[in-house]
Amino acid sequence: MKIKSLFKIPATGQEVTVRGWVRTFRANRFIALNDGSTLGNIQCVVDFESMDEELLKKISTGAAIKVTGNYVESQGKGQAAEIQVTELYVYGEADPESYPIQPKKHSLEFLREKAHLRVRTATFSAVMRVRSALAFGVHKFFREEGFQYVNTPIVTGSDAEGAGEMFRVSSLDTKNPPLKEDGSVDFSQDFFGKETHLTVSGQLEAETYAMGLGEVYTFGPTFRAENSNTTRHLAEFWMIEPEMAFFDLDDNMDLAEKFIKSVLTYILKECEEDLIFLDNRLTQEDKTKPQAERSELSLLEKIKFVVENDFKRVSYTEAIEILKNSKPNKKKKFKFHIDEWGADLQSEHERFLVEKHFKCPVILYDYPATIKAFYMRMNEDQKTVRAMDILFPGIGEIVGGSQREERLDILKERIKAMGIDEEELWWYLDLRRFGSAPHSGFGLGFERLVLFATGMSNIRDVIPFPRTPQNAAF
Structure with missing residues (x-):
């Protein structure tokens, strides 16, 4: 049975069988076994006098074994119950000299180099169980709200963001591609008959x-070829993108807030053990930082704070005034100084608004049209669009969304102004020709949500195999 299930039943001496990987083997007698179902290890006590000596030599940290024995109350300290081993089978040994995940504290940088094995540590098994529960919580929320789940293309001919930071998909010979008369690559001879890329968003198709x-x-999965090596960026990541007919911006903001609170409430219930462990881990990590950099709230307090408080809704114009008049801006402590309306807000500005000024999650709305995508609905002032971003403590932007432009003539003007090929979006424009309706949607970077929920400081530590500039290992 799974160790998680075993811990839920009384230890009355019944025979049980568990399988997993050895975390430690002490004094040739005590095996700490973990099968990934829970944070805790089950202690398996071996009577070495009755066990084959050669068999015991095969047991070391990392070995995969099966244990059968009597599940009894523990005689020693540190655990309530243990298994008195009667049978033991070794599936696979782990050379103790070369197995890298030893029972000691490893740096996160070291474990990134061992990404294929790091899930066997307490920290990463906890993070990945929380990630799994969050993913289930996402589907559960939308199912209960009456949404339909659709799969949008990974290979696309359109750039939803208009930023041009896309990975090309091609079957052409890179050394000798077919060329047009002007010397440019002839993509009509490529696999799809046109230039294609990995998607940056499923929004347009949704x-x-x-x-x-x-x-x-x-x-x-979504992909960005942005050459950014920060703790908040990945080249391959997962996006949650709902789209709703007949929703205006207020409906959109209401849904996004309800959604975030729902999935966080779900993991508070489902992942209590892992969250307590990650909370303690973050508290210990905080003690090594200077006082000014320490978190005011623990991990669990942060999650509950988001769940229990209304998000503050603030216009971009109001936020700019707050930032312009803030102490960090006046004393030139911001890396990106805020001088005037129209500035593109950076993470430092977003975190100031959330962590220092309002001290709660913030939804900014009505951004300048010049810094937002072509598909966002233009406001009557002709300067701003019906966009909204949700800002979180420690993260900055976690959700970006908008009411979409449903008016054909205005959308065509925006596409032209941004230098986008209208022919590539003929099908998208058809939505405005045939039964157009107000509609809205948003995108949430799943890894940023996992980052917030686990208290990890680097986004590379909340996805199984991170893809970043100069790194596609495993």
Whole structure:
């Protein structure tokens, strides 16, 4: 049986069988066994006099074994119950000299180099169980809200963000590609007959399905070829993107807030043991930092703070005034100084608003059109668009969304102004030609949500195999 299930039953001497990986083997007698189902290890006590000596030599940290024995109350300290081993089988040994995940504290940098084995540590097994529960919570929320789950293409011919930071998908010979008369690559001879890329967002395609199914969501991998090596950026990550027909910006903000609170409430219930462990880990890590850099709230307090408090809604214009007049801006402590309306807010500005000024999650809305995507609905002032971003403590932006531009003539003007090829988006424009309706949606970077929920400080530590500039190992 799974160790998690074993811990839920009384230890009355019944025979049980468990399988897993050895965390430690002490005094040739005490095996700490973990199978990934829970944070805790089950202690398995071996009577070495009755066991084959050669068999015991095969047991070391990292070995995969099966243990059968009597599940009894523990005689020693540190655990309530243990297994008195009667049978032991070794599936696979782990050379104690070369097995890298030893029972000691390893740096996160070291464990990134061992990403194929790091899930066997307490920290990463806890993070990945929370990640798994969050993913289930996402589907559970949308199912209960009546949304349909749609799978949008990973290979695309359109750039939803208009930023141009995309990975090309091609089957052409890189050394000798077919060329046009002007010397440019002839993509008409490529596999798809045109230039294609890995998607940066499933939003545009999801909009088409919202215009027939009402409320839909995507949850899949997205890719950005942004040469950014920060603790908040990945080249491959997962996005949650709902699109809703007949929703305006206020409806959109209401849904996003309800959604975030729902999934965080779900993990508070489902992942209590792992969250307490990660909370303690963060508290210990905080003690090594200077006083000014320490968190005011523990991990569990932060999660509960988001769940229990209304998000503050503030216009971009109001936020700019707050930032312009703030002490860090006046004393030039911001890396990016805020001089005037129209500035693109950076993470330091977003975190100031959340952590220092309002001291709660913030939803900013009505951004300048010049710094937002072409598909966002233009306001009557002709300067701002119906965009909204949700800002979180420690993270900055966690959600970006908008009411979409449903008016064909205005959307065509925006596409032209941004230098986007209208022909590439003929199908998207058709949505405005045939039964156009107000609609809205948002995108949430799943790894940023996991980052917040686990208290980890680097986004590379909340995805199994991070993809970053100069790194595609494993």
